[in-house]
Amino acid sequence: MDLTALRNANPEHWAKAAAIRTLTLDAVAAANSGHSGMPMGMADVATVLFEKHLKFDAANPQWPDRDRFILSAGHGSMLIYSLLYLTGSDEITLDQIKNFRQWGAKTAGHPENFLAAGIETTTGPLGQGIANSVGFAIAEASLRARFGKSLVDHYTYVIAGDGCLMEGVSQEAIALAGRQELGRLVVFWDNNNITIDGTVDLADRTNQVARFKASGWHVQEIDGHDPEAIDAAITAAKSTKKPSMIACKTHIAIGSSAQDTSKGHGALTDATLIADAKKAYGAPAGAFEVTDEVKTAWEEIGKRGAADKAAWDDRLAAQGEAKRNRFNRVIAGEAPKRLSATIRALKKQVSESAPKVATRKSSEMVLEVVNPMMVETIGGSADLTGSNNTKTGDLGIFDTDNRKGRYIHYGIREHGMAAAMNGMALHGGIRPYGGTFMCFTDYARPAMRLAALMKVPTVFVMTHDSIGLGEDGPTHQPVEHLAISRATPNTLVFRPADTVETAEAWELALTQQDTPSVLSLTRQGLPTVRTEHKTKNLTAQGAYILAEAEGKRQVILMATGSEVAIALEAREALQAEGIGTRVVSMPCMELFAQQDEAYRKRVLPAGPVRVGIEAAVRQGWDRWLLGERGRDAKAGFVGMDSFGASAPADVLYEKFGITAEGVVGKVKALLA
Ligand SMILES: Cc1ncc(C[n+]2csc(CCOP(=O)(O)OP(=O)(O)O)c2C)c(N)n1
Numbered sequence: 001m002d003l004t005a006l007r008n009a010n011p012e013h014w015a016k017a018a019a020i021r022t023l024t025l026d027a028v029a030a031a032n033s034g035h036s037g038m039p040m041g042m043a044d045v046a047t048v049l050f051e052k053h054l055k056f057d058a059a060n061p062q063w064p065d066r067d068r069f070i071l072s073a074g075h076g077s078m079l080i081y082s083l084l085y086l087t088g089s090d091e092i093t094l095d096q097i098k099n100f101r102q103w104g105a106k107t108a109g110h111p112e113n114f115l116a117a118g119i120e121t122t123t124g125p126l127g128q129g130i131a132n133s134v135g136f137a138i139a140e141a142s143l144r145a146r147f148g149k150s151l152v153d154h155y156t157y158v159i160a161g162d163g164c165l166m167e168g169v170s171q172e173a174i175a176l177a178g179r180q181e182l183g184r185l186v187v188f189w190d191n192n193n194i195t196i197d198g199t200v201d202l203a204d205r206t207n208q209v210a211r212f213k214a215s216g217w218h219v220q221e222i223d224g225h226d227p228e229a230i231d232a233a234i235t236a237a238k239s240t241k242k243p244s245m246i247a248c249k250t251h252i253a254i255g256s257s258a259q260d261t262s263k264g265h266g267a268l269t270d271a272t273l274i275a276d277a278k279k280a281y282g283a284p285a286g287a288f289e290v291t292d293e294v295k296t297a298w299e300e301i302g303k304r305g306a307a308d309k310a311a312w313d314d315r316l317a318a319q320g321e322a323k324r325n326r327f328n329r330v331i332a333g334e335a336p337k338r339l340s341a342t343i344r345a346l347k348k349q350v351s352e353s354a355p356k357v358a359t360r361k362s363s364e365m366v367l368e369v370v371n372p373m374m375v376e377t378i379g380g381s382a383d384l385t386g387s388n389n390t391k392t393g394d395l396g397i398f399d400t401d402n403r404k405g406r407y408i409h410y411g412i413r414e415h416g417m418a419a420a421m422n423g424m425a426l427h428g429g430i431r432p433y434g435g436t437f438m439c440f441t442d443y444a445r446p447a448m449r450l451a452a453l454m455k456v457p458t459v460f461v462m463t464h465d466s467i468g469l470g471e472d473g474p475t476h477q478p479v480e481h482l483a484i485s486r487a488t489p490n491t492l493v494f495r496p497a498d499t500v501e502t503a504e505a506w507e508l509a510l511t512q513q514d515t516p517s518v519l520s521l522t523r524q525g526l527p528t529v530r531t532e533h534k535t536k537n538l539t540a541q542g543a544y545i546l547a548e549a550e551g552k553r554q555v556i557l558m559a560t561g562s563e564v565a566i567a568l569e570a571r572e573a574l575q576a577e578g579i580g581t582r583v584v585s586m587p588c589m590e591l592f593a594q595q596d597e598a599y600r601k602r603v604l605p606a607g608p609v610r611v612g613i614e615a616a617v618r619q620g621w622d623r624w625l626l627g628e629r630g631r632d633a634k635a636g637f638v639g640m641d642s643f644g645a646s647a648p649a650d651v652l653y654e655k656f657g658i659t660a661e662g663v664v665g666k667v668k669a670l671l672a
């Protein structure tokens, strides 16, 4: 392709865009890995966006009212690193660019949100970024409605590739954004017709323009290398009330011998190819070389938002004190001081009245007192509102005509919901929680994993958490989902036994800053096991002694959630036969693992027989059964080692042997 005409049409634009291209080529070559073609192809779009539209101030990259730029096609990470370096980030320096993909560098293979400001979300798993962006746009609309346009007034821009649009989650995201008329969301599709295996047609003939339109989007089609067309399209996109998709026809690896081929997707490291491409760009030949003129021009772009930022600071300062404090508090992600007292009051009340309720209902009872005081929560469900008990009286529905509403009907879109919630949490100012059946953790899983990796405190409300859901049968009965959730680093998995533990779990989930929570809640009613009020949050210790052995301690029963009541019943039977039995409630294994050795030893001393009880697979339990001073010959587990079945819950517990008698039998066999 002859680039001369493009270069001559707009030399200043061209030189700035070429800097992205050459930095990308050099960084990928130095790393001997990475993806050159996408940043080369999208450099024109990114340059126009940053130069003419994106509201940001490189000196204040965390400014709450900045526009958000999301690189959904995360493999093109050198695009965002180049932009950050060129505009004057003090974190993504030239040294970082030179250390692309190396140990300890902020320039990781794929962009990681916690490594540098300006990287708004972690992308790489295709489709996640575009799905996160829906949450960013919801957060903006919600906060704008509640705090006013003078404080919140920004756009969310996304670059998505063919891969992002092929991933199923993109459909969930597009449909939700269209339904909610998220007019501040602008998606650029890098329409280069290339993926790794070849041309897009190998696997897809979707008319993307028609697809977006069908979901209520405003769509434009442009030449992604024409700066004037890009500028005009962004201007038009900003003024519509619908979310916008701009289909940008581009050439992957433009100007190189790999242009328009799948070879151009990956690492272009050949020295001749790189030298030739630089020549075609009219760019300096040296590695990582950017002329002072071009660097200065980019730094000017980085300063473009400084006056806006200063004016915004003044507007924030001019707010009434209460509103300013509330804004600052929610942006900082700090729970209100009254949260603890509110939780304590509820605990006292329920430990006295000792209701028999399902923990999904307990969760609703907690939310009824928390939501009115914690204005940053946004709840929702993937079409299971009445089952997940996620909606409380005060919230109102988030909708096109009610942006103040704090409850979202996500539709039957678990993955899209989870990713959107992550987007809200990343945006800041919002504490999202959302529900579905525990079994459909699988459908939300990629975003749940990323919540943990990204260090955002999203709360996943997973109800119907075992065979205890009964008649709906094994398709709906989770058995392995606690294990996979617990296997995920930086995730708190709570399985509370009653309303008191549920209240404690919510308090912990809502005060996390860097860790997502999974609440595993029952469909079936459970007795209150914490009938003696304790002001202390015992769930914070992860596991604690719920009932002490009388006489010589021969047995420790450990259980979670619905099985704690079974453990207590088994203890009664064992104690009646003179077998001293301790019951340990273990609502959160991760928090117990974080306790000091002395505490863990107090709860799980060496000696007694140990039996774990949980209506799920054993995987994950052996640390508590065999480790921590336990011994193989003296440990057992009562739970599931197959899928469940369709029948009433009590019949299932009976048939699968998860009963007090089953536990007593297991204990006696171990004692014999
Ligand atoms: C969920 C997921 N599946 C697979 C991959 C591996 N992968 C990375 S890029 C890519 C092709 C993407 O094609 P496209 O978005 O068109 O990018 P381009 O080749 O145009 O740069 C694939 C399959 C991934 N990163 N994420």
Ligand SMILES: [Mg+2]
Residues within 6 Å of the ligand: 161, 162, 163, 190, 191, 192, 193, 194, 195
């Ligand atoms: Mg492509």
